[in-house]
Amino acid sequence: MATDEQIQELRQKMRAERAKLLDALAAMSEDEAQRSTSGEGEWSAKQQMAHLCEMETAYRAWVEKALTEDNPNVDRVLGEPPAIALTKAHDHSAAEHVAEMRRQRALTEAVIDDIRAEQFERTATQQMFGTLTVMQWLRSYYRHDRMHSDQVSGRDPAYKPRFTNGEPDQRR
Numbered sequence: 001m002a003t004d005e006q007i008q009e010l011r012q013k014m015r016a017e018r019a020k021l022l023d024a025l026a027a028m029s030e031d032e033a034q035r036s037t038s039g040e041g042e043w044s045a046k047q048q049m050a051h052l053c054e055m056e057t058a059y060r061a062w063v064e065k066a067l068t069e070d071n072p073n074v075d076r077v078l079g080e081p082p083a084i085a086l087t088k089a090h091d092h093s094a095a096e097h098v099a100e101m102r103r104q105r106a107l108t109e110a111v112i113d114d115i116r117a118e119q120f121e122r123t124a125t126q127q128m129f130g131t132l133t134v135m136q137w138l139r140s141y142y143r144h145d146r147m148h149s150d151q152v153s154g155r156d157p158a159y160k161p162r163f164t165n166g167e168p169d170q171r172r
Contacts, residue, residue, distance in 0.1 A: 002120035002135055010138055011112065017145040018105055022098055024152050025049065033094040048148045049097035050089040053082035055144060056104040060111055063137050066124035067115065071131065074124045112138065 025033065028045055036042040043051065057079025065072045083100045084092050120135040132140075150158060 001118045003117070006135070007112075007117070007120070010135065010142075011109075013142040014105070014109075014138070014145075017142040017149065018101070021052075021145045021149040021152065022101065024149055025094060025098060028094060028152075030094060033097075034090055043151075044089070045152045046089040046092070046094060046097055047086060048152060049094075049101055050082070050084050050086040052144065052148060053084065053097075053100050053104045054079075054086055056101075056108060056141065057082055059137055059140055060108050062124050062126060063111060063115075063134050066122045066134050066137070067119055071123045071125055074126045108141065 025045060033045040036044050058077075059079075061077050061079035062074040065074050065077050082104060084097060089097070115134065120133060120138075122134050123131050124134075124137065125131040129140075146158065150156065
């Protein structure tokens with residue numbers, strides 16, 4: 001069962017990593033946000049923001065499924081589409097992306113508010129990542145933010161996700 005300290009640490013890291021990423025994005029001009037950066041298939045910062053929102057909805061849907069079913073397979077579980085699709089990332093301003101990132105995170109924080117301590121141990125299985133607990137899925141949020149913060153800032157990401165079958169190309 002998750003302790004109050006672990007839950008508070010999760011929330012703090014989620015907020016801190018998202019804030020660091022949003023600060024890096026806010027410092028960019030529209031042109032900079034549209035140019036390709038290093039890593040993540042040479043996506044632009046705008047594409048990375050759209051990708052983060054898409055993954056935020058997916059992770060949230062996986063967590064919600066884990067909360068209602070015993071170790072569900074979430075391979076085909078999708079979150080609701082975010083306001084800005086990855087394929088339309090350059091059709092929107094950086095400010096619109098930032099607003100959508102904040103909106104998505106507020107929805108995730110509302111889900112966390114309703115999770116009881118013992119529920120953080122529930123699991124869901126996904127082909128790319130294997131079987132993870134709700135706590136592990138939620139920790140993926142801040143690690144994912146950290147990885148893209150590094151990429152947006154032109155650094156090699158310190159965090160590299162461990163995929164069970166190699167890294168997928170999520171642009172397909």
